[in-house]
Amino acid sequence: MTTVVAQGTFDILHPGHVHYLSDAAAMGDRLHVIVARSQNVTHKPEPILPGRQRRAMVDALAVVDEAHLGHPDDIFVPIERIDPDIIVLGYDQHHDEDGLRRALRSRGIDCEIRRASAREPEDDELCSTGRIVDRIVERRC
Ligand SMILES: Cc1cc2nc3c(=O)[nH]c(=O)nc-3n(C[C@H](O)[C@H](O)[C@H](O)COP(=O)(O)O)c2cc1C
Ligand SMILES: Nc1ncnc2c1ncn2[C@@H]1O[C@H](COP(=O)(O)OP(=O)(O)OP(=O)(O)O)[C@@H](O)[C@H]1O
Secondary structure: OOEEEEEEOOOOOOHHHHHHHHHHHOOOOEEEEEEOOHHHOOOOOOOOOOHHHHHHHHHOOOOOOEEEEOOOOOOHHHHHHHOOOEEEEOOOOOOOHHHHHHHHHHOOOOOEEEEOOOOOOOOOOOOOHHHHHHHHHHHHO
């Protein structure tokens, strides 16, 4: 049984999220997803949707076995509990893979880190939460 973890904000789901999670699910037998707490999303605008709602939407996807709202202070607490074989980072996630490997090792967590592939948008679909929000502002405000 190979346990895989994916993580992210997942604010307003789109086909890029489904692609990332499907890619991650295909790497193992069980997919757990950690949904970032709003207060920890500091590298881009604050999420529109509350954490509980983002978690519930991710949990409803067929490829996801369990979605968890992340820990408020220590990102390694859910990882220790889930004890994954593989952590799959999104194709564009800013995390430093070597730093993450060192931190996992120092916490006694033995798992592999991989990258998911990107989805090329088809036709006129929007594969970015930022672009969906921009479109809403442009058309409705
Ligand atoms: C292995 C791992 C575990 C994480 N666990 C948590 C967590 O428990 N709580 C949290 O708020 N963020 C956690 N994060 C951080 C966010 O998921 C993520 O880095 C970021 O805030 C959102 O990234 P995005 O721009 O790809 O959506 C974790 C990140 C990694 C790489
Ligand atoms: N087009 C895409 N193809 C593959 N993965 C994607 C795509 N868009 C987002 N993801 C992945 O989904 C995860 C969560 O993404 P996130 O919540 O940051 O959404 P986003 O749409 O990329 O946000 P924003 O547009 O605001 O930067 C990340 O790991 C990201 O790499």
